Amino acid sequence: MLIAIEGIDGSGKGTQAARLVENLEDEGYSATLLSFPRYERTFFGRAVGRFLNGEFGSLADANPYLVSLLFAGDRFESRDDLEIATQEYDIVVLDRYVGSNIAHQGAKLEESARAGLVDFVETLEFKIYNRPRPKLNILLDLPAETAQTLVGRKQTRNYTAQSHDLQEADGAYLDAVRRMYLTLANGHDRWTVVECVRQETLRSIEEISAEILQTVLQAAKS
Numbered sequence: 001m002l003i004a005i006e007g008i009d010g011s012g013k014g015t016q017a018a019r020l021v022e023n024l025e026d027e028g029y030s031a032t033l034l035s036f037p038r039y040e041r042t043f044f045g046r047a048v049g050r051f052l053n054g055e056f057g058s059l060a061d062a063n064p065y066l067v068s069l070l071f072a073g074d075r076f077e078s079r080d081d082l083e084i085a086t087q088e089y090d091i092v093v094l095d096r097y098v099g100s101n102i103a104h105q106g107a108k109l110e111e112s113a114r115a116g117l118v119d120f121v122e123t124l125e126f127k128i129y130n131r132p133r134p135k136l137n138i139l140l141d142l143p144a145e146t147a148q149t150l151v152g153r154k155q156t157r158n159y160t161a162q163s164h165d166l167q168e169a170d171g172a173y174l175d176a177v178r179r180m181y182l183t184l185a186n187g188h189d190r191w192t193v194v195e196c197v198r199q200e201t202l203r204s205i206e207e208i209s210a211e212i213l214q215t216v217l218q219a220a221k222s
C-alpha cells in the first residue's frame, strides 16, 4: 500500500512521514519511507535541485509543463526502488509524490488553465510512466506564512546554500500552491486533509501524527 504525504514546503511532511513509518511499525506493519525529489540519487533529481537553486531561471521564467517533466523523470528513474519497496514492505510512505508535481506546477497558471496541467501531469506520471497511484494522499494543510516560519528551522540542505530555496522564498507562490492542493484534495477520493493549524495555533507534531496514523490504519483495513 502506498501512502503519499503532501503539503507545501515546511508543512511538516518529512517529520510526519518519518513518524508515520515508526508508528506503523509499532502497530505491527512493516513500513518504509521514500522521499521525492531524490536530489542525490537520480539524474532528474539533480536537475530538480538545480532548478530549485535558480540555475534554470526564476519561478516565473520556467514553463510549468516543462518543469513537471523533471519531477516526473525523477519518479520514473526511481521505479525499481519503489517496486522493490512495495514488494518488501506492507506500507510504503512517500514524502511527496505526483500530487506535489500537480500542485506546484498548476499553481503557476491562471485558474482557467489549471485543468489542462492536471491532465498533462496525470497522463505523464500514471499512464506514460505507469507510476502506481497511492491508496491515500494525506494533505498537511496550513497557512503559507506559518510554513515559511517552519522552513527557517530546517537544517541547510545539500542542493542549495540558501535557507529558503526558489519556491520556499515566495510567499504568494506558496499560498497559490496551498490553494491548488486544497482544490485537488477537497471532495476527491484518495485524498484526505489534515488541518495542522486550529484556532490560529499550530498543533503539536504528536497530535498531527496521531491523526495521520488513525487515517492510515483505516485505509489499511478498507
Ligand code: ADP
Binding pocket: 007, 008, 009, 010, 011, 012, 013, 014, 015, 016, 150, 151, 153, 154, 196, 202, 203, 204, 205, 208
Ligand atoms: P517539510 O518536509 O514539509 O518541508 P519538515 O517536516 O521539514 O517540513 O518541517 C519543517 C520544520 O518544522 C522542521 O524543523 C520540523 O521539526 C518543524 N515542524 C514540523 N511540524 C511541526 C509542528 N506541528 N510543530 C512544530 N514544529 C514543526
